[in-house]
Amino acid sequence: MELIRGPRPHPKEKLSRNLMEWFHWLLREAEIYDIRYPVKGAFVWMPYGMKIRRRIEALLRELHDSTGHQEVLFPVFIPYEFFSKESQHIRGFESEVFWVSKGGEGGERLILRPTSETAIMPMFKLWIHDYKDLPLAVYQIVSVFRAETKMTNPMIRVREISMFKEAHTAHADREDAERQVRLAVDIYKKFFDALCIPYLISRRPEWDKFAGAVYTIAFDTVLPDGRTLQIGTVHYLGTNFSKVFEVAYLKPDGSHEYVHTTSYGISERSIAAMLITHGDDAGTTLPPKTAPIQVVVVPIYYGEEKAEVLSAAESVARELSAAGIRTYVDSREDKTPGWKFYYWELKGAPLRLEIGRRDLEKGAVAAVRRDTLAKYSVPIKELVDSVKSLLEEVEADLRKSAWERLRSSVVQAATLEEAKKALEAGGWWRCLGAARISAALRRPRPWAPTPWGSRSTRRPTWAAPTSAI
Amino acid sequence: MELIRGPRPHPKEKLSRNLMEWFHWLLREAEIYDIRYPVKGAFVWMPYGMKIRRRIEALLRELHDSTGHQEVLFPVFIPYEFFSKESQHIRGFESEVFWVSKGGEGGERLILRPTSETAIMPMFKLWIHDYKDLPLAVYQIVSVFRAETKMTNPMIRVREISMFKEAHTAHADREDAERQVRLAVDIYKKFFDALCIPYLISRRPEWDKFAGAVYTIAFDTVLPDGRTLQIGTVHYLGTNFSKVFEVAYLKPDGSHEYVHTTSYGISERSIAAMLITHGDDAGTTLPPKTAPIQVVVVPIYYGEEKAEVLSAAESVARELSAAGIRTYVDSREDKTPGWKFYYWELKGAPLRLEIGRRDLEKGAVAAVRRDTLAKYSVPIKELVDSVKSLLEEVEADLRKSAWERLRSSVVQAATLEEAKKALEAGGWWRCLGAARISAALRRPRPWAPTPWGSRSTRRPTWAAPTSAI
Numbered sequence: 001m002e003l004i005r006g007p008r009p010h011p012k013e014k015l016s017r018n019l020m021e022w023f024h025w026l027l028r029e030a031e032i033y034d035i036r037y038p039v040k041g042a043f044v045w046m047p048y049g050m051k052i053r054r055r056i057e058a059l060l061r062e063l064h065d066s067t068g069h070q071e072v073l074f075p076v077f078i079p080y081e082f083f084s085k086e087s088q089h090i091r092g093f094e095s096e097v098f099w100v101s102k103g104g105e106g107g108e109r110l111i112l113r114p115t116s117e118t119a120i121m122p123m124f125k126l127w128i129h130d131y132k133d134l135p136l137a138v139y140q141i142v143s144v145f146r147a148e149t150k151m152t153n154p155m156i157r158v159r160e161i162s163m164f165k166e167a168h169t170a171h172a173d174r175e176d177a178e179r180q181v182r183l184a185v186d187i188y189k190k191f192f193d194a195l196c197i198p199y200l201i202s203r204r205p206e207w208d209k210f211a212g213a214v215y216t217i218a219f220d221t222v223l224p225d226g227r228t229l230q231i232g233t234v235h236y237l238g239t240n241f242s243k244v245f246e247v248a249y250l251k252p253d254g255s256h257e258y259v260h261t262t263s264y265g266i267s268e269r270s271i272a273a274m275l276i277t278h279g280d281d282a283g284t285t286l287p288p289k290t291a292p293i294q295v296v297v298v299p300i301y302y303g304e305e306k307a308e309v310l311s312a313a314e315s316v317a318r319e320l321s322a323a324g325i326r327t328y329v330d331s332r333e334d335k336t337p338g339w340k341f342y343y344w345e346l347k348g349a350p351l352r353l354e355i356g357r358r359d360l361e362k363g364a365v366a367a368v369r370r371d372t373l374a375k376y377s378v379p380i381k382e383l384v385d386s387v388k389s390l391l392e393e394v395e396a397d398l399r400k401s402a403w404e405r406l407r408s409s410v411v412q413a414a415t416l417e418e419a420k421k422a423l424e425a426g427g428w429w430r431c432l433g434a435a436r437i438s439a440a441l442r443r444p445r446p447w448a449p450t451p452w453g454s455r456s457t458r459r460p461t462w463a464a465p466t467s468a469i
Numbered sequence: 470m471e472l473i474r475g476p477r478p479h480p481k482e483k484l485s486r487n488l489m490e491w492f493h494w495l496l497r498e499a500e501i502y503d504i505r506y507p508v509k510g511a512f513v514w515m516p517y518g519m520k521i522r523r524r525i526e527a528l529l530r531e532l533h534d535s536t537g538h539q540e541v542l543f544p545v546f547i548p549y550e551f552f553s554k555e556s557q558h559i560r561g562f563e564s565e566v567f568w569v570s571k572g573g574e575g576g577e578r579l580i581l582r583p584t585s586e587t588a589i590m591p592m593f594k595l596w597i598h599d600y601k602d603l604p605l606a607v608y609q610i611v612s613v614f615r616a617e618t619k620m621t622n623p624m625i626r627v628r629e630i631s632m633f634k635e636a637h638t639a640h641a642d643r644e645d646a647e648r649q650v651r652l653a654v655d656i657y658k659k660f661f662d663a664l665c666i667p668y669l670i671s672r673r674p675e676w677d678k679f680a681g682a683v684y685t686i687a688f689d690t691v692l693p694d695g696r697t698l699q700i701g702t703v704h705y706l707g708t709n710f711s712k713v714f715e716v717a718y719l720k721p722d723g724s725h726e727y728v729h730t731t732s733y734g735i736s737e738r739s740i741a742a743m744l745i746t747h748g749d750d751a752g753t754t755l756p757p758k759t760a761p762i763q764v765v766v767v768p769i770y771y772g773e774e775k776a777e778v779l780s781a782a783e784s785v786a787r788e789l790s791a792a793g794i795r796t797y798v799d800s801r802e803d804k805t806p807g808w809k810f811y812y813w814e815l816k817g818a819p820l821r822l823e824i825g826r827r828d829l830e831k832g833a834v835a836a837v838r839r840d841t842l843a844k845y846s847v848p849i850k851e852l853v854d855s856v857k858s859l860l861e862e863v864e865a866d867l868r869k870s871a872w873e874r875l876r877s878s879v880v881q882a883a884t885l886e887e888a889k890k891a892l893e894a895g896g897w898w899r900c901l902g903a904a905r906i907s908a909a910l911r912r913p914r915p916w917a918p919t920p921w922g923s924r925s926t927r928r929p930t931w932a933a934p935t936s937a938i
Contacts, residue, residue: 036595037588038551039579042544044592047607050540071519075511075629076612082507099570100581102616108508112569119506123513126505138516143545143612147571160544 001379001386007372010280010345012224019225023276024154030283030347032275033155041152041159048347051292053163056271057141059194059289060165063187064139069167072138074119076145080109082118085244089117092211096146098159112145117212117237117263120168121245128259130250131172135180139167155272156229163268170247170259177236177260181217184234184264188219191266192231195274196287196398197221198406199231210263214238221273222406231273234264275348277402278371283346285371287398288391295320295387296349297329300337300356313355316365316383323384325391345370350394351387353378369394470848470855476841479749479814481693488694492745493623499752499816501744502624510621510628517816520761522632525740526610528663528758529634532656533608538636541607543588545614549578551587554713558586561680565615567628581614586681586706586732589637590714597728599719600641604649608636624741625698632737639716639728646705646729650686653703653733657688660735661700664743665756665867666690667875668700679732683707690742691875700742703733744817746871747840752815754840756867757860764789764856765818766798769806769825782824785834785852792853794860814839819863820856822847838863 015022027033032049045053061071077100084090093114100110113119120138128136144164148157167184171177185201192199199219209216210233219232242248242258251257278285288294297317301309313329320327328349330340337354344352354366359377367376367386371394378386411419484491496502501518514522530540546569553559567581582588589607597605613633617626636653640646654670661668668688678685679702688701711717711727720726747754757763766786770778782798789796797818799809806823813821823835828846836845836855840863847855880888 034592034595036592037544038548038591039544039546039577042546044544045542047539047541050542053542054540070516071523072516073514073519073522073631075506075508075513075631077508077511077629079507097571101568101570102566110508122507123503123505126503160546162542162544 001367001382001389002377003374004366004377005373005375007369007374009372010282012280014281015224015279019223019227019276020153022279022281023272026275026279026284026346027154035154039159041148041157043154043158045162048292052271052286052290053268055290055292056195057163057165059191060141060266063191064165064167067183067187068135069137069139069169071140073140073142074113074116074123076113076143077110078113078116078119080111082122082245083111085118086212086241088240089212093146096148098145098147113142114144114146115164115263115265116140116142116144116166117168117241117261118245121241121247121261124168124170124242124259124261125245125247128170128247128249131252134249134259135169135171135176137167137169137180139165141165155268158268161267163271164265165267166263166265169262170242171261172249172251172257172259174236174238174260177238177262180262181234181236181264184262185217188232188234188264188266192219192221192270193399194287194289195270196395196402197231197270197273197277198399198403200228200406200410204233210235212237212240214240221277222409223273223276224279224405226409229269229273231270232264232266235262237261237263278348278398282342284348285350285394285398286348288350288395291348291350292326293328293344293347293349294326294391295328295351295353296340296344297327297353297355298337298340298344299329299331300354305357309355309357309360312360316353316355316380319383320387323388325384325387341368351390353387371398470836470851470858471846472843473835473846474842474844476838476843478841479751481749483750484693484748488692488696488745489622491748491750492741495744495748495753495815496623504623508628510617510626512623512627514631517761521740521755521759522737524759524761525664526632526634528660529610529735532660533634533636536652536656537604538606538608538638540609542609542611543582543585543592545582545612546579547582547585547588549580551591551714552580554587555681555710557709558681562615565617567614567616582611583613583615584633584732584734585609585611585613585635586637586710586730587714590710590716590730593637593639593711593728593730594714594716597639597716597718600721603718603728604638604640604645606636606638606649608634610634624737627737630736632740633734634736635732635734638731639711640730641718641720641726641728643705643707643729646707646731649731650703650705650733653731654686657701657703657733657735661688661690661739662868663756663758664739665864665871666700666739666742666746667868667872669875669879673702679704679706681706681709683709690746691878692742692745693748693874695878698738698742700739701733701735704731706730706732747817747867751811753817754819754863754867755817757819757864760817760819761795762797762813762816762818763795763860764797764820764822765809765813766796766822766824767806767809767813768798768800769823774826778824778826778829781829785822785824785849788852789856792857794853794856810837820859822856840867 024035027035030048031046034044034046037044096114098112100112124136127133142164143160143162145160148159150157152158169180171180199221201217201219204216204218213235215236217234218230220228220230222228239258239260241261248256248258274290275284297313299309299313310331317327317329341352348370350370352368352370354368359365364377364379367378367390369390493504496504499517500515503513503515506513562583565583569579569581593605596602611633612629612631614629617628619626621627638649640649668690670686670688673685673687682704684705686703687699689697689699691697708727708729710730717725717727743759744753766782768778768782779800786796786798810821817839819839821837821839823837828834833846833848836847836859838859
C-alpha cells in the first residue's frame with residue numbers, strides 16, 4: 001500500500017457557523033431522519049438511518065449480553081398507582097408524563113413510561129425470592145415518552161425517545177450494586193469508544209441526579225460548538241424503589257433484606273453525537289464499527305472498459321465481503337463517479353475504493369479515506385489486509401482527533417471566577433467541583449442548596465478511551 | 470448414525486383438554502412470557518421469550534430486506550386529524566383507539582397508532598414525486614395499540630401488540646400493487662413455513678376486511694382445539710388512502726396520478742401459533758430456524774469421569790458452533806441429567822446430545838429428537854452432518870404433521886347446511902364461498918348483505934408449504 005495523495009480533509013466552516021442548521025442539513029441530505037412529521041418532538045427514521053441504528057443496537061446488545069444482562073420487554077403502559085409510589089421519582093417526572101385514556105372508559109389511570117423502574121419493580125417482586133436469584137440484570141431497547149416543554153430538537157431532545165436502552169438490576173447489598181455501577185460505566189466507555197465519541201464522566205450534583213436515585217453518574221460529550229450533551233447516565237438507586245415496591249429477598253441466615261437496585265440508560269442521542277462529532281461540511285464519517293457500508297466500491301470506466309471494470313469491482317467486493325467487511329458496489333449507470341464520491345462522503349462510508357482500468361493494469365485499486373481524503377494505491381493481492389488496516393486507522397484517528405478536541409476545549413479552573421471567565425471566552429471547563437457548571441450557570445435553574453466547597457470529591461473523571469471492542 | 474430407540478412422543482392430553490390453560494402453563498414454566506403484569510392486555514417478555522422473538526424478528530427482516538423492502542421507524546403518535554381522514558378507516562378503528570393527553574395541556578389531539586397507514590401517508594406525500602420514486606416499500610417492527618374490549622389473551626389478543634411487523638407500499642397502478650400483494654403472500658408463506666405453521670389463505674368477505682381496504686387476504690391457522698387463529702393479513706388499499714392524503718406522482722407523460730397502496734402485517738400471534746402448534750404435555754418443540762438453542766449438550770458422568778466427559782462435551786459444542794449450529798452445553802452441577810432433559814424438552818430445544826463415557830469409548834454420542842424422542846447413536850466423526858440432517862428431519866416432520874392435522878380438521882362442505890353439520894361435529898370446513906364461515910356462524914355479527922352465491926370465486930386457496938428459506 002502506497003500513499004498517493006496526502007490528507008486534505010473537508011472544511012468545517014458550515015458546521016462551525018451554525019451546528020444545528022448543519023445537523024438538520026445532514027439528517028435530510030444523507031437521508032437519515034425526516035424532521036417533517038407533523039407532531040411536536042416526533043420524527044421519522046429513514047432507511048439509511050435505520051441501518052445505522054441497527055448496528056448501534058447490535059453493539060448495545062452484544063455489550064449487554066456478554067456481561068450477564070438478559071434482554072426483556074416490558075409494556076409501555078404503567079399504572080399511575082405504581083408510577084407514583086416513589087416520592088422523588090414522581091416529583092421529578094410528573095410534569096413530563098403523557099397520560100393515556102380510552103374515549104369514554106374509566107378505570108385504570110395509565111401513563112406512557114418515561115423510564116421503566118416502576119414497571120419493572122412489581123415484576124422483580126415476583127421474580128426475586130432468595131439470595132440465589134441475585135444479582136438480576138435485565139435490559140430492553142424501547143420507546144419512552146417525555147412531554148418536553150422546552151424546545152425539541154431532532155434526535156437530541158425528543159418526546160418519543162425511540163431507542164432507549166435501559167438496564168435495571170437488583171443486588172443483595174450496596175457493595176454489589178456499586179460493583180454493577182462500575183460495570184455499567186465500563187460498558188458505556190466501550191460503547192462510546194466504538195462510536196469514537198469522547199466523554200467526561202462525572203457524578204451529578206444533588207439537584208441534577210435522576211429522580212429517585214441515591215446518586216447519578218453521567219457521561220457528557222462536548223460538541224464542536226462548545227455545547228455539552230449528556231449521552232448516558234448510570235444510577236445507584238439504593239433501596240429507594242425496593243422499599244416502596246417491597247422487593248426483598250431471603251438471606252442464607254433466614255432473614256429478609258430489601259434489594260439494592262441500579263438503572264442505566266443510553267438513547268439515540270448517542271447517534272446524534274456520533275454524526276456531529278465526525279461531521280464536516282461534506283457530511284460525516286461513520287466509525288467503521290457502526291457503518292452499514294464500510295467500503296464503497298466505485299467502478300470508473302469509459303466505453304468498452306465497462307465489462308472488465310465492473311467484473312473486477314464485483315470480485316473485489318466478494319473478497320472483502322467474504323472477509324466480513326460490509327462492502328457495496330455502487331454500479332448505478334445514471335450517476336458519474338464524481339457524483340458517487342459526493343454521495344458516499346455525505347453518507348459517511350469510511351472507505352472508498354476506486355477501480356479503473358489503469359489501476360487494474362497495475363494490479364491495484366485506489367483507496368480513499370473518508371475522514372482525511374488521503375489516497376492510497378492498494379495492490380489487489382494485499383487487498384483484505386490493507387482495507388482492514390485502513391479501517392482501523394480511520395477508527396483510531398476519528399477517536400484521537402475527537403478526544404483532542406474535547407481536551408483542548410476544556411479549561412482547568414480553580415475557582416468559580418476562573419470558570420466564569422473561561423465560559424465567557426467560549427471554552428468548556430474542568431473544575432474542582434461538580435461537572436456541568438456550564439449548564440448550571442447558563443440556565444436559570446436553582447442549583448443551590450449544595451455549596452461548591454463540599455463536593456470537591458466529585459470531580460469529573462478523565463476517562464481514557466479503552467480499547468475498542 | 471443408527472436408530473437406537475424408535476419414536477415415543479409425549480402425549481397431548483393436557484393440551485387437548487384445555488388448550489389455553491396449557492398455553493399459559495407453557496408460557497410460565499418455560500419462562501417465555503409473564504402474564505402477571507398489572508395492566509389489562511399488557512404482558513412481559515421474559516429473557517427466553519425474547520431470545521425466540523429475536524430470531525423471529527431476524528427472519529422477518531431477512532425476508533423483507535431481501536425483497537426490496539426498507540426498514541423505517543415512524544412515531545407512535547398520530548394526530549387525530551390524520552387518523553380520521555379516511556372514513557372507513559376511522560369507523561373501523563375509532564372504538565379501539567387509545568388517546569394521549571398531557572395533563573393540563575391542550576393543543577394537538579393525539580392517538581397511539583393502532584396501525585400506521587395514516588402516519589405513513591403524510592410522509593409518502595413528501596417522499597414521492599414522480600414515477601421514478603415508485604414502487605416504494607417500507608416496513609417497521611413496532612408496538613401498536615388496540616383497546617380490545619373483548620377478553621384479552623396472552624400473546625394472542627393483547628392491547629399492546631409489541632411485535633407488529635407492518636409493511637406499507639406505494640405503486641404506480643393497480644397492477645403493480647396487486648403484484649406486491651402476491652409478493653407479500655409469498656413472503657408470508659415462507660415465514661410460516663419456517664415456523665412450521667400450516668395455514669389457509671382466503672380473501673376476507675366485505676364485512677371482515679381491513680378498515681379502508683379494497684380487499685384483504687388473510688392467513689389463518691387451526692389450533693389443536695379446532696379454533697382458528699388469524700395470523701397474517703395483506704391488504705390492497707387501492708387509492709382510498711392516497712386520495713385523502715393527496716399522494717400523487719408525476720407520470721412520464723406529465724400528468725398526475727394517485728398512487729395505489731398496500732399494507733400487510735404479522736404480529737407476535739405468530740409466535741403463539743408456533744408454540745401451540747408444536748406443543749405437547751411436556752412443553753413445545755421449536756422449529757430449528759427459530760430455536761435460540763438448536764442443540765443442547767448434556768454431559769453424563771459419575772465420579773472421576775467428569776473431566777473427560779465435560780471436555781468431550783465442550784469439544785462437540787465447539788465443533789457444532791463452528792458449523793453455525795446454535796449449541797449450548799448444560800454443565801450445571803446442581804442438576805441431574807434427567808432434570809436437564811425435562812428442562813430442555815419444556816423449552817423446546819429441537820435436539821439433545823447426551824454424552825457419557827460409554828458412548829465416548831465407542832467414539833459416539835447419543836442424539837434425541839425433541840419432537841419424537843427417537844434416539845440415535847451418532848459417530849463423532851460424522852457429528853456435524855448427522856446433526857444437520859437430524860435438525861432438517863425435525864423441521865420437515867414438524868411441518869408435515871402440522872399440515873396433516875390442519876388438513877384432517879377441515880371438512881369439505883358443498884352447502885351451508887353441510888357446513889353447519891360439520892361445525893357441530895367439531896371440525897373445520899372448506900366451503901365454496903368465503904372463508905371463516907365458522908367465525909361468521911359463531912359470532913353474532915351481520916355478514917349480510919353479501920350473498921354466498923356471488924362469491925364463489927373467493928374460495929380459500931390451498932397453499933402448499935413452499936421450500937423453507
